[in-house]
Amino acid sequence: MREQLSWQPDFEQLVDEHQSMVFSLAWRMTGDRGMAEEVAQDVLLELDRNLRKLSSADHVRFWLRKVTVHRSTDALRRRNTREPGWDEGFWVELEERHGLVESDEGSAMSMRIEELMASLPESQRAALILRYQEDLTPEEIAATLKAPVATIKSQLQRGLKLLRLRASNYLKEYVRGT
Numbered sequence: 001m002r003e004q005l006s007w008q009p010d011f012e013q014l015v016d017e018h019q020s021m022v023f024s025l026a027w028r029m030t031g032d033r034g035m036a037e038e039v040a041q042d043v044l045l046e047l048d049r050n051l052r053k054l055s056s057a058d059h060v061r062f063w064l065r066k067v068t069v070h071r072s073t074d075a076l077r078r079r080n081t082r083e084p085g086w087d088e089g090f091w092v093e094l095e096e097r098h099g100l101v102e103s104d105e106g107s108a109m110s111m112r113i114e115e116l117m118a119s120l121p122e123s124q125r126a127a128l129i130l131r132y133q134e135d136l137t138p139e140e141i142a143a144t145l146k147a148p149v150a151t152i153k154s155q156l157q158r159g160l161k162l163l164r165l166r167a168s169n170y171l172k173e174y175v176r177g178t
Helices: 011-030 033-053 057-079 089-098 108-118 122-132 138-145 149-176
Strands: none
Touching (some): 011 057, 011 122, 057 138
16 A cells, blocks of 8 residues: 655655664674664665655665665675674663663673674574564565565574574573583
8 A cells, every 4th residue: 555646755854764773774784883884874875866766654664674684785795704793782772672681781691692693694684683673574574685485484493593502502601601
């Protein structure tokens, strides 16, 4: 269902409304605050260039998610080396926005969870971030990433399985005190 044909987007309003989502996606995809800022800036500049092609507010949100994931992946590939770990502020922001994290942001456990998430293959990480951060359905993720729904479901399942396996191994070490 399309919005009115007379939809007149205001670029500044769209930036205000979506910049935190774009940055957050880029940050979680890249694991690097500086790189995420660059990706977010590039995505928003591209939004300005493509705004006339977008037909509704929902179309803008969909387009921003898709472009952010793709630009983040491109930035990681250009960097050639991936450093595990995300900035500690990731967990602080998650707690503030969603009330999801109850551990100390600088604890060894939370830092390890960040590393585990960052160590996932890009396709699994993208699917998990879009599913659990953006609360998209597998069908919406498939449309965003231009992949079959079955592939997305597989990436979600494999990503969660890999996280559980790696986390359980770490927890065993953590309990033993190593």
